[in-house]
Amino acid sequence: MKALLLAAALLLAGALPGFAVEPDEMLDDPVLEQRARALSAEIRCVVCQNESIDSSNAEIARELRLLVRERLAAGDSDRQVFDYLVARYGDFVLLRPPMKPTTYLLWFGPFLMLLFGVVAVFVYFRRQRGGAAMPPALSAEEEERLARMLAEGATEERGPKKA
Amino acid sequence: MFRRLMFLLPALVFVAIAGYFLWGLGPARDPSAVPTAMIDKPVPDFDLAAVPSLGVPGLATADLAGGEVVMVNFFASWCVPCRAEHRYLTAFAEQTGVPLYGINHRDKPEDAAAWLAELGNPYRRIGADPGRAAVEWGVTGVPETFLIDGAGRIRFHHRGPMVPEVIDRDVMPLLRVLKP
Incomplete structure (x- = not known):
């Protein structure tokens, strides 16, 4: 089951749009590189419409990718990398709006x-x-009148039948 | 009373939505404009070497806190809007006396030199930026222009060419405040 899920995930990953990361940009440390990729997917290429720096070929996207990797290699936390970019480009640079x-x-x-x-x-x-909505209840006077009318009607109704 | 007001509700909802659309589709709003986060921030740390063969010094953070209002312009010889704004920037620097500093973004030194030889060089200092300085300044492309006050703080940031409309509408009033 696990293997099947993994296979499905890998297949789906293959179906995602191609990435713009070039070999010369990548870090030697696979763990750091993985973090850089994850971060890059969350950072907007500021000159593209709704494209992350991970998938954009724009010059500024390449510059930002390199910068993210430099900061990570220098020991920055993910938060620090985001803060660094937000200080320069505002929340606009984040693809996921902050709460x-x-x-x-x-x-x-x-x-x-x-x-x-x-x-x-x-x-x-x-x-x-x-x-x-229910109409207001009848007053005592109305009840009496109603009873009288019903009684009259009853006698009238019965009247012809008897005759 | 309440019931009668309820009949007004659809009209109120319509007015609210129509107002939102009016704002969203209005010609004054540019949805592709990238907001700036640099206003009122100190000039970032950077130190750029001079472009060889130009004869003007390079540019660094220390040059921008001299107690004087200065303009910093990111430009490149390959950038067409830069060519368009060049004469307006030149005129601005001449008329106001505000020192104009350039940052030559991702350019070949010989191309930059040829470009300035052709159009004239209004820049007192020019730093050669291979790319990183632009990120430090929150720049997304060329041309972009900043106005720095005497304390070294960014007071104005414009993405795109400095056409007369922008200079008259935004820069001149600010300059009157900063340099009475």
């Missing part, structure tokens, strides 16, 4: 809409089950 007060609406907006929909559906069905 902070200005982006709360972006992150939680869909759930807010879902909540709104759930409430709307709930209210709709409650109203349907309750049927039309």
